[in-house]
Amino acid sequence: MEYPTEKEREKIEKSFEIIGKKVPQFEKIPKAVGCPECNHTGYKGRIGIYEFFLVDEEMEIFILKQPSIEEMRKKAIEKGMIPMYQDGILKVLEGITTIEEVERVAESPFYF
Template sequence: QVNAKIGLTFGGGLRAILRHDPDIIMIGEIRDLETAEIAVQSALTGHLVFSTLHTNDAPTAVTRLVDMGLEPFLVASTVEGLMAQRLVRRICKSCKKEMKASESEVSSLLPADIQSVWKGSGCDDCRGTGYKGRQGVFELLVVDDEMREMILKREAANRLKKYAIDHGMQTLRDDGWNRVRAGVTTAEEVLRITKSDKY
């Protein structure tokens, strides 16, 4: 338990852990520059570091770390990959029904290949909501040499995102549409939890 009154800070606790020379370190969340610096220094000395950071998508995590005060060369040399995740509500299996997508959905919301959608009509199992449970939607950005150069040049998050998409990154929205195609969730859920992929 962190207790600043007795000198046990989050950063101090992390430093104490590092003295045990772990191979893998999981930092609950990077909230400040001190924690970010400890994570980067750990990565530079050969430790595998995992952490969480609050951002809208994977590319924004890079700019968030730089905005916290980390030098771009440190971010570029230590970050190997970034994953963003969101949870969508799952369509209730008990009242799930397939239906043809409306013309307005097809013309303005859905990718062209999605012609039918699944929806829950509401039942006792889902308490009339049409949803029961949650499912993860993910976005994985792998940092390659070109991306490292972009980070060094302090490129904006939207440029990092464009590069990543052009090189095969599946965005949160793309993964969400895959869940719609599979009948796991609704288009409304995907639109609710993701931002546009336009950059």
Template sequence: PTTADPTEIRMLGLDDKFLSQAKLMKGRGCDVCGGTGYKGRVGIYEIFMLTDEMQDLIYKKVAAATIREAARKSGMRTLREDALRKAASGITTLSEVIAATVGDVD
């Protein structure tokens, strides 16, 4: 287990609730992993469900921000949200979340 670095907290906009519930981990590294502390890869996913509402918005050629907002309301998780869930579960690290994702645009 590890604690979040203040810079990572600021960059990711993490709140006290997230930090108190998260099981943050950081690998020690070994000869097998080349000192990285990582073993294998874990995917992060942003799945967009094409509902009738989404299809209608696309056909109407509304702004991408409007489609994204509707998708979020329908339950879509962003790449960053999925990565943060995995970091909170100890599957990856906050530094990898920063490296692999960009901030969410609201």
């Protein structure tokens, strides 16, 4: 675990801002460090990051109005969906993975 760079801290804070949640307290985040057991990648095994949303009646009616993808995504987040990138950032703060790995597998909602 290492102290995050200013850029990493900003990514974490903006990720929570997008979903309207408060950033949990954190000091350090994981950094990939290789060893013979992980073939010098810093990673071993797999963990999923997910984006899941249950469509209720209100959302079904909203979808029937044929909103844009951006409008649908915004509505889903308002109703509690955690986007894939943000789920990955939550796992970074839990010490499970790194920001680099999240950005490798999930599209960032912002660009630096």
